[in-house]
Amino acid sequence: MSRFLYHMALRSEWQQGEAEGVYHGSADDRRDGFMHFSTAEQVAESAAKHRAGQKDLLLIVVAEEGVGPWKWEVSRGGSSFPHLYGPLPVSAAVGVHELPLGADGVHVFPPFV
Numbered sequence: 001m002s003r004f005l006y007h008m009a010l011r012s013e014w015q016q017g018e019a020e021g022v023y024h025g026s027a028d029d030r031r032d033g034f035m036h037f038s039t040a041e042q043v044a045e046s047a048a049k050h051r052a053g054q055k056d057l058l059l060i061v062v063a064e065e066g067v068g069p070w071k072w073e074v075s076r077g078g079s080s081f082p083h084l085y086g087p088l089p090v091s092a093a094v095g096v097h098e099l100p101l102g103a104d105g106v107h108v109f110p111p112f113v
Contacts, residue, residue, distance in 0.1 A: 003039070006040065007060040010056060011057070023090055038081060059095075059097040060096055
């Protein structure tokens with residue numbers, strides 16, 4: 001059974017990746033040297049902590065087995081987060097979803113598979 005991993009991208013950055021066939025991540029990803037991903041259980045908290053109030057976000061969904069290698073590294077609260085060291089082929093995305101802000105200013109996530 002495949003596990004899905006999630007990355008939040010600005011629409012403009014993802015569209016640039018689509019044009020090139022490869023997504024290189026956000027400015028923060030490039031600064032850190034890896035692309036930040038979350039599990040379904042982690043992504044809403046990650047959005048609240050790192051993308052609060054940010055408009056024009058997309059949720060990029062990839063199958064864990066579809067790309068890699070992944071490096072699981074301990075971050076806040078002792079949780080391990082999946083990091084991708086290298087670019088993401090846009091063809092690896094199995095889903096791309098809008099992440100609108102709700103009336104409360106919190107991102108509204110699609111149902112998770």
